Amino acid sequence: MRSGEATKLKWTDLDDERRIIILNAPEKGSNPRIWKISIKLVGMLNSIPKKNQYIFGNPNTRVIRSVFCDNRKSLAAKLQNPCLLRISLHIFRHWKATSLCHQTKNILLVKEFLGHASLDNTLLYIQIEQAVFGLTADDEYEVNATNNKEEIKKLL
Numbered sequence: 269m270r271s272g273e274a275t276k277l278k279w280t281d282l283d284d285e286r287r288i289i290i291l292n293a294p295e296k297g298s299n300p301r302i303w304k305i306s307i308k309l310v311g312m313l314n315s316i317p318k319k320n321q322y323i324f325g326n327p328n329t330r331v332i333r334s335v336f337c338d339n340r341k342s343l344a345a346k347l348q349n350p351c352l353l354r355i356s357l358h359i360f361r362h363w364k365a366t367s368l369c370h371q372t373k374n375i376l377l378v379k380e381f382l383g384h385a386s387l388d389n390t391l392l393y394i395q396i397e398q399a400v401f402g403l404t405a406d407d408e409y410e411v412n413a414t415n416n417k418e419e420i421k422k423l424l
Contacts, residue, residue: 298383
């Protein structure tokens with residue numbers, strides 16, 4: 269999810285039992301989304317002190333970004349790796365989408381995962397995937413569409 273979406277996550281958006289996070293307040297006209305999360309992530313989130321209604325404490329994106337930048341700068345200095353300074357919070361979203369595109373070759377799945385309202389915004393990830401991973405002769409993209417309920421079940 270986008271960093272602004274993450275900062276606005278509330279404790280009520282986390283369902284421990286079903287291990288899901290529900291994004292009800294998407295940004296940029298995106299669609300609401302639900303993600304299955306690991307037991308480990310549930311534990312990590314539940315270890316955060318519940319000081320208010322927001323999971324990450326402060327819904328101000330600038331504050332979260334500032335903390336991230338300070339930690340990134342400190343880590344880059346400690347590891348003597350200035351390349352770390354080029355990493356932004358949004359790059360994690362791009363990497364996940366690119367990896368998902370590479371693994372599944374299903375651009376509609378990537379579109380839904382990111383919550384894009386338009387496929388046009390998602391097509392960028394095919395180009396990134398091809399640039400990062402290269403294109404081989406056996407790479408194929410599969411697109412399926414149907415309104416028939418039985419066919420939908422088979423496709424899933």
